[in-house]
Amino acid sequence: MKIHKKTWLALLWLLGITLVVLHGTNEIIEFSKGKAKSTLDLNHNLQVFSEITEHKSREVIKRIELSSRLLAKQTDLINLMKRREAPSDAELSDYSQLLKSTHSQISVITTIEGEILYRSSKNFSLIQNNSLSHRPLFNRTNRQGFAWDIYYDIASEQPSLLSSILVKEGDHPVGQIVIAHDITWFPLLKIRNTELLLVNKHYLAGFHFLTNTTEKVRLELTNTELFKTPSGKPLKNLEAFQPDKILKLSPNREFNIPYYQLDGAIHEKALLSEAPISDRWSLLFMIPIDQEIDILYKEISETLTNMLLILVVCAVLHKFIAYHFRIRELTFTDELTKLNNRQHYNLFVPPRLHLHDREKIQHFGLMIIDVDKFKSVNDTYGHAIGDLVLKALAEHLKAYCRESDLVYRFGGEEFVIITEGDNLEQLEAFANRLRELASQIEIIKEHIPEGITISIGISLRQPKEPLTELFKRTDNFLYKAKQNGRNRVEVG
Numbered sequence: 001m002k003i004h005k006k007t008w009l010a011l012l013w014l015l016g017i018t019l020v021v022l023h024g025t026n027e028i029i030e031f032s033k034g035k036a037k038s039t040l041d042l043n044h045n046l047q048v049f050s051e052i053t054e055h056k057s058r059e060v061i062k063r064i065e066l067s068s069r070l071l072a073k074q075t076d077l078i079n080l081m082k083r084r085e086a087p088s089d090a091e092l093s094d095y096s097q098l099l100k101s102t103h104s105q106i107s108v109i110t111t112i113e114g115e116i117l118y119r120s121s122k123n124f125s126l127i128q129n130n131s132l133s134h135r136p137l138f139n140r141t142n143r144q145g146f147a148w149d150i151y152y153d154i155a156s157e158q159p160s161l162l163s164s165i166l167v168k169e170g171d172h173p174v175g176q177i178v179i180a181h182d183i184t185w186f187p188l189l190k191i192r193n194t195e196l197l198l199v200n201k202h203y204l205a206g207f208h209f210l211t212n213t214t215e216k217v218r219l220e221l222t223n224t225e226l227f228k229t230p231s232g233k234p235l236k237n238l239e240a241f242q243p244d245k246i247l248k249l250s251p252n253r254e255f256n257i258p259y260y261q262l263d264g265a266i267h268e269k270a271l272l273s274e275a276p277i278s279d280r281w282s283l284l285f286m287i288p289i290d291q292e293i294d295i296l297y298k299e300i301s302e303t304l305t306n307m308l309l310i311l312v313v314c315a316v317l318h319k320f321i322a323y324h325f326r327i328r329e330l331t332f333t334d335e336l337t338k339l340n341n342r343q344h345y346n347l348f349v350p351p352r353l354h355l356h357d358r359e360k361i362q363h364f365g366l367m368i369i370d371v372d373k374f375k376s377v378n379d380t381y382g383h384a385i386g387d388l389v390l391k392a393l394a395e396h397l398k399a400y401c402r403e404s405d406l407v408y409r410f411g412g413e414e415f416v417i418i419t420e421g422d423n424l425e426q427l428e429a430f431a432n433r434l435r436e437l438a439s440q441i442e443i444i445k446e447h448i449p450e451g452i453t454i455s456i457g458i459s460l461r462q463p464k465e466p467l468t469e470l471f472k473r474t475d476n477f478l479y480k481a482k483q484n485g486r487n488r489v490e491v492g
């Protein structure tokens with residue numbers, strides 16, 4: 001079963017969403033952040049989107065311009081011929097150049113398939129020559145004959161004309177033969193047949209012209225007597241058509257139809273009319289058409305749909321991830337200091353103990369920090385200044401800790417730091433530096449001239465020691481620091 005690429009895209013995003021929802025781990029969140037930066041960059045996507053659209057639109061405009069020029073040229077030539085004037089070589093060469101400049105890569109028609117626009121009693125319809133539901137127009141292996149594609153509708157006793165023939169290469173329409181009655185023979189011989197059969201890029205204009213011409217042809221030919229056979233019998237099932245041969249006919253030659261099928265029998269050299277072609281068929285020409293503009297429009301609309309889909313998904317994911325990060329922030333962050341909170345500690349610290357147990361980490365340290373006499377700070381300077389102290393101290397701790405350290409506000413005026421790799425001496429020295437510097441924090445001293453002091457308890461985790469035990473032991477050292485006069489560090 002072929003899965004559409006949009007479905008893949010949707011599945012991929014769905015997988016992403018599921019991963020983020022199911023595993024709110026750091027890694028996934030960091031990964032999502034990275035993704036958010038690249039693929040979810042709305043501005044970038046919008047820019048790409050507008051560039052594609054602009055590029056495609058420019059192409060369409062260019063093709064429409066060329067198309068109008070070609071159409072104008074064709075109309076000029078037709079008008080010339082209507083006045084029974086021969087176009088000059090220069091004009092023909094212009095036309096030829098224009099065709100050349102507009103044709104696509106296909107340079108030689110290798111196969112010509114017929115597809116026919118024919119009029120039954122009321123409607124015009126398209127018959128594909130390779131369609132099973134219709135008989136082939138052109139039977140290569142058994143060439144029964146070729147003829148103008150004239151169909152006599154016996155039921156209605158009305159002659160019908162296969163008024164135009166679409167020439168295709170594969171599935172690609174490359175030209176359209178239009179038979180018109182009232183104008184002189186288009187001097188196609190001067191323009192190489194292959195050029196006429198080439199794809200040009202002007203489907204819209206070509207089609208417009210074609211439809212008008214076809215309708216005109218239809219109206220004119222319906223009223224003629226052209227469709228009677230010499231014997232006066234109606235023609236029936238004239239099937240085959242060879243555009244290249246028709247193009248080789250010259251205006252001065254008889255319009256000679258070698259074969260046609262009449263009532264199932266093959267009649268050789270039967271003519272539609274004894275009259276020379278110039279009297280009977282005044283115009284036969286091929287209008288190269290191409291659906292490229294149509295295809296471009298389709299491409300644009302597909303691009304639009306795809307890009308819009310991506311943008312919608314991006315927008316939804318943006319919101320989703322933004323909410324996700326916000327919820328995560330609210331869950332794991334202390335609102336006042338923006339440090340990690342106790343929930344974060346409960347969730348993310350225990351897994352780290354495994355590393356210590358497996359001796360992947362040599363030292364696992366815990367530090368509990370408490371602001372001394374914080375109650376009196378609040379009482380003396382007010383709660384707002386108390387908050388300011390907590391925020392400033394949090395920044396101070398964050399600034400002096402390593403990236404790998406985990407810094408927590410544990411509640412109230414109590415902070416916790418988890419360290420890895422430092423021995424007790426190193427931790428004590430670090431804690432003392434923190435303590436000394438805390439008393440000099442500028443912003444605090446602006447409000448509290450004497451500054452603040454902190455007390456710190458430190459422990460290193462013993463092998464296999466539960467986190468709660470470690471915390472209790474460290475808290476005892478903090479208590480000891482308080483007992484021993486505050487503004488000091490106690491280790492154990």
Ligand SMILES: Nc1nc2c(ncn2[C@@H]2O[C@H](COP(=O)(O)OP(=O)(O)OP(=O)(O)O)[C@@H](O)[C@H]2O)c(=O)[nH]1
Pocket residue numbers: 336370371372373374375376378382383384385386387390411412413482486
């Ligand atoms: N401004 C402010 N104060 C807080 C906050 N959380 C807790 N507190 C206050 O912090 C004070 C803690 O006081 P205590 O536990 O008595 O301890 P202390 O005054 O620091 O004394 P020692 O710890 O013994 O040095 C209380 O007055 C709480 O109201 C907060 O978020 N903002």
